Amino acid sequence: xxxxxxxxxxxxxxxxxxRAELTGSVSHGGEGLVHGSKLFGSGDFxxxxxxxxxxxxxxxxxxxxxxxxxxxxxxxxxxxxxxxxVNGRTYRVEAGDIVLNKPWWRHGLRNDGDVPxxxxxxxxxxxK
Numbered sequence: 001x002x003x004x005x006x007x008x009x010x011x012x013x014x015x016x017x018x019r020a021e022l023t024g025s026v027s028h029g030g031e032g033l034v035h036g037s038k039l040f041g042s043g044d045f046x047x048x049x050x051x052x053x054x055x056x057x058x059x060x061x062x063x064x065x066x067x068x069x070x071x072x073x074x075x076x077x078x079x080x081x082x083x084x085x086v087n088g089r090t091y092r093v094e095a096g097d098i099v100l101n102k103p104w105w106r107h108g109l110r111n112d113g114d115v116p117x118x119x120x121x122x123x124x125x126x127x128k
Contacts, residue, residue, distance in 0.1 A: 032061030080117035
């Protein structure tokens with residue numbers, strides 16, 4: 001018997017992002033295709049967390065500049081390096097970096113390297 005069931009809760013929800021099916025699309029008007037998988041959506045959470053994406057940005061591709069009105073977004077870089085633009089300033093980012101984008105901050109990420117950028121991106125709604 002699963003101990004969590006005895007507490008009135010369901011079983012754990014486990015998803016493997018390394019085995020997730022990736023789809024390619026142009027992201028926020030960026031260059032080239034960005035590949036990703038929506039691992040969790042807002043319906044999976046009981047909190048203001050809106051989504052958790054696994055994202056792969058090939059060399060030469062980018063997530064275009066964009067912003068969110070009532071959300072915060074975190075980029076957790078797992079592999080690769082690139083240029084992260086936040087509010088008109090550009091920063092070199094690499095594996096291990098976590099970038100916080102506050103509401104209304106315009107941001108985008110470009111892979112100017114030779115290997116794919118692999119990242120987990122999640123967005124949290126601001127409680128009203």
